[in-house]
Amino acid sequence: MSSSSLRMPLRRILSELAGLLLAASCAGCGEPGELLCTVCRAELTSCRVDTITPDGLTVHAALSFDGVAARCIRRLKGEGETLLAGVLGDALAPVLDEVSASGAIVVPVPTSRAAFRRRGYRVPDLLVRRAGAEPVDLLIHEGEREDQRGLDVRERRDNVRGSMRARHRGAGEQVVVVDDVVTTGATLDEAARALRQAGFEVLSAVALAATPRHRRLIEDSSATRRK
Ligand SMILES: [Zn+2]
Numbered sequence: 001m002s003s004s005s006l007r008m009p010l011r012r013i014l015s016e017l018a019g020l021l022l023a024a025s026c027a028g029c030g031e032p033g034e035l036l037c038t039v040c041r042a043e044l045t046s047c048r049v050d051t052i053t054p055d056g057l058t059v060h061a062a063l064s065f066d067g068v069a070a071r072c073i074r075r076l077k078g079e080g081e082t083l084l085a086g087v088l089g090d091a092l093a094p095v096l097d098e099v100s101a102s103g104a105i106v107v108p109v110p111t112s113r114a115a116f117r118r119r120g121y122r123v124p125d126l127l128v129r130r131a132g133a134e135p136v137d138l139l140i141h142e143g144e145r146e147d148q149r150g151l152d153v154r155e156r157r158d159n160v161r162g163s164m165r166a167r168h169r170g171a172g173e174q175v176v177v178v179d180d181v182v183t184t185g186a187t188l189d190e191a192a193r194a195l196r197q198a199g200f201e202v203l204s205a206v207a208l209a210a211t212p213r214h215r216r217l218i219e220d221s222s223a224t225r226r227k
Contacts, residue, residue, distance in 0.1 A: 027075045027084055028068035035083055036072070043068035046091045049210050053185030054157060057177075057192050057202065061210035062095045065181055069209055073181060077123055089130020092208050096131045096178065099206050104174040109191050110139045110164060123180045127208055138175070138200070139164050139191055148187065156186040164190050166198030175200045182207040 025032045028040025036044075049061040063069040072088060075081040100106050108124035116122060128135040142165050148156050177191045182205070192202040 027072045027081065036087055040068045041087060044072065044087055044091045046094045048095055051182065051210050053189045054153065055189040055192070057185065057188055058204040059182050059185060059188060059207055059210065060095050060099055060204060061182060061207040062091045063209040065209035065211040073209060077180065080119060082121060082126065085126045085130045088208055089127050092127055093131040096128070096133055096206050099204055100133065100176045102174060104176045104203055105136050105138070106133045107138045107175050107177050107195065108135045109177060109179040109187055110137070110141050112141055124178050127180060128178055138166050139194060140167055153184045153186070156184050160186045160190045164194040166194055166200065169198050170200035172199065172201050174203050176203055177205040178207070179205065180208050182210045
């Protein structure tokens with residue numbers, strides 16, 4: 001075996017080991033020792049939260065985006081801690097399995113080019129894989145949009161509208177759209193719009209986590225309806 005064929009895998013192993021050592025404090029509580037302590041791991045048990053987007057798409061979220069879950073998702077999205085995708089994928093799995101049980105195609109929300117360049121991986125795709133499903137990248141971004149962070153509900157909707165399209169036309173195939181975090185639901189609505197326009201039947205959406213703000217909107221609107 002030549003030295004060059006050894007060098008690459010060895011380098012990869014060393015960089016993964018370095019990652020493990022650097023990550024040797026709990027992502028949930030900061031306790032030194034392991035990537036995620038037993039107490040925080042238990043916090044990541046899937047507790048299905050159903051919400052609805054502004055356009056009326058049902059979203060099944062596995063977790064509430066606060067506490068340990070929010071800190072772990074930030075470490076995965078912002079700090080490149082891809083080792084957390086395993087345990088987060090475990091939380092996503094039961095919800096995704098149930099929603100796509102009919103054989104629906106699992107379509108992750110596309111990652112913008114800027115975000116892919118920054119991270120080197122696509123968070124929704126990675127989570128779907130770690131949840132044991134096969135992501136089908138049916139959607140692509142049409143041009144770059146402003147970062148959604150800091151925009152309110154209407155601004156997010158305007159910003160994202162027309163930003164996606166399907167790679168090819170469908171013939172009524174059932175799909176489930178998946179994103180990591182649902183905030184206002186504007187991104188999921190745009191994904192559903194693009195898929196429907198291309199001829200797919202969008203059953204519902206699945207998110208790893210729903211922000212409390214999004215849940216509050218839903219609770220308020222259902223309270224209004226009950227009056
Ligand atoms: Zn912990």
